[in-house]
Amino acid sequence: MDFSFADEDADFRADARAWLEAHFTGEFATAAGTGGPGSEHEGSCLRRRWEQELGSGGWVGIGWEQDGFGNRRASLTQQVVWAEEYARIRAPGRMGHIGENLLAPTLIAYGSEEQKRRFLPPIARGEELWCQGYSEPGAGSDLAGVRTTAEKEGDGYRVTGQKIWTSLAQDADWCFVLARTEPGSTRHHGLSFLLVPMDQPGRIDVRPIRQMSGTAEFNEVFFDGAHAVGVVGGEGNGWQVAMGLLALERGVSTLVQQIGFARELEEVIGEAVARGAAAEDPVLRDRLVRQWAELRTMRWNALRTLGTTTDPGAPSVAKLLWGGWHQRLGELAMQVRGASAAVGPYDWDAAHPYELDAQQRQFLFTRADTIYGGSDEIQRTIIAERVLGLPREPR
Numbered sequence: 001m002d003f004s005f006a007d008e009d010a011d012f013r014a015d016a017r018a019w020l021e022a023h024f025t026g027e028f029a030t031a032a033g034t035g036g037p038g039s040e041h042e043g044s045c046l047r048r049r050w051e052q053e054l055g056s057g058g059w060v061g062i063g064w065e066q067d068g069f070g071n072r073r074a075s076l077t078q079q080v081v082w083a084e085e086y087a088r089i090r091a092p093g094r095m096g097h098i099g100e101n102l103l104a105p106t107l108i109a110y111g112s113e114e115q116k117r118r119f120l121p122p123i124a125r126g127e128e129l130w131c132q133g134y135s136e137p138g139a140g141s142d143l144a145g146v147r148t149t150a151e152k153e154g155d156g157y158r159v160t161g162q163k164i165w166t167s168l169a170q171d172a173d174w175c176f177v178l179a180r181t182e183p184g185s186t187r188h189h190g191l192s193f194l195l196v197p198m199d200q201p202g203r204i205d206v207r208p209i210r211q212m213s214g215t216a217e218f219n220e221v222f223f224d225g226a227h228a229v230g231v232v233g234g235e236g237n238g239w240q241v242a243m244g245l246l247a248l249e250r251g252v253s254t255l256v257q258q259i260g261f262a263r264e265l266e267e268v269i270g271e272a273v274a275r276g277a278a279a280e281d282p283v284l285r286d287r288l289v290r291q292w293a294e295l296r297t298m299r300w301n302a303l304r305t306l307g308t309t310t311d312p313g314a315p316s317v318a319k320l321l322w323g324g325w326h327q328r329l330g331e332l333a334m335q336v337r338g339a340s341a342a343v344g345p346y347d348w349d350a351a352h353p354y355e356l357d358a359q360q361r362q363f364l365f366t367r368a369d370t371i372y373g374g375s376d377e378i379q380r381t382i383i384a385e386r387v388l389g390l391p392r393e394p395r
Contacts, residue, residue: 005077012078016085019057024089028053035093036260039361040217044095044171048129051096055126060100066108066116069124080255080303087259095168099123099130103176106245110193110233119174119195133163133177133196133221134242142378143178143242144187150179150194150228157181157194157228162220165372169206169219172198177228178242181235191238193245194228203227215361254302254318258295261322264329264362265291272336287332294325313387316379323369323376330366333359 005013024032028050034042054060061071063079074082094100104123107116122128139145148161159179169175175196182190198204203226208216233241269288272278278285298321305314334341341360356364370376384390 005081009075009077009081012074013081013085016059016082017088019059020085020089020091023053023057024091031092032090033092035095039215039358040093040168041215043092047092047095048126048171050092051094051126051129053126054096055124058124060096060126061104061120061124063101064104064108064120066120069120071124083256083259087256087263090263095129095171096123096126098132098168098172099128099174102132102245103130106176106193106241107232109244110237110241115195115230115232128173129168129171131166131169131172131175131198131221133166133175133179135165136162137164144191144239146178146180146191148177148179148223149183150177150181150192152181153227156230157192159194159196159223159226159228162222164218164220165209166206166219166221167217169198169221170208174198175221176232177223178238179228181231181238188239190236191242192235193232193238193241195230195232196223196226196228200226211364215365254322255299257322258299258302261295261326261329264333265295267359268329268333268336271333275336277336277338284332284335287328287335291325291329291332294321298322298325313383316374316382319374320376320379320383323373327366327369330363330369334363 027046031043031046031050035047051060055070058070058072059082061069062074062082064071067073100123104120107119134143136146136148139147148159148163150157150159159177161179163177175198177194177196178191179194180190181192203224205222207220209218209220210216211218272284272288278288301321302318381393385392
């Protein structure tokens, strides 16, 4: 396949680079490199303002199949170009990712015209942030086991239940929630995809989950009769909508993720060279080369499947590849540092005298890479049953 960029992509790159260099300055530049995996809590106020700066330039929603909401339009290759330029300048992790790349395409595919007019413009302006209410205790990888309920009330619903591992819930203005709207229903039947405003004191309680890395970007969210203003795709069609959204979760966003991975790998290689470990240890040097080669392979695979909607196994293959790769990178970073990886800088005069550094946090966070977003076991089952046609696992 031809993975080269066209002349118009080069022009698009020049525009993107010029805009970023002109706008990612001053206060915004102090957020460089923040907000990545395991550190999504960093500088949330400044990064929220950065979302609005991106929106004012039309850079939010460039991959939507619809324009007219203040967003620019870009081809798939131009979306890759934007991601590369964004990573090159080390702009911060996107707080609007869930609204821009998950909810918005879902509304475009399944939402009403009224819902599109209401929710797409503020997402494109970077003014409203979203979180995802899917996983529950006992219903993570097995999403069809959700127990959160919603009762019809006037034009909306009253939502009661608990969600967990909810990224950025502490900063979000809205949450899309998968809830059971048909009493007595089981599995993927009787579910609906609801839109819930987060500013409901006494009805929504967000509790941060502190991890072993010391950070708390994930949350538990408790709904106690919280009001939902709308249902996407019709009542009872939540499973179809939810599965459509999960298919959108990978694609260009996978390439964006890989650009961040490349930067992390460069840092590990740089440290190995500086410590002399790459020259002295042939086994370590081989691991570094393998990490580089596997990352290149993941990139070509992501580009190959970028425009593919007919391969049901492509998202699962991508998740299996990057989850294991990133976990091994975390281990490799600690191996390069040796015994010093077990200790970190401290300042007895600080409020928290002992803090993990970026690579230590990365190592601890990557332990979950093969679990969250669909565990490796679930991904292999999907490939076996839906792609290879093997017998279904007993339920």
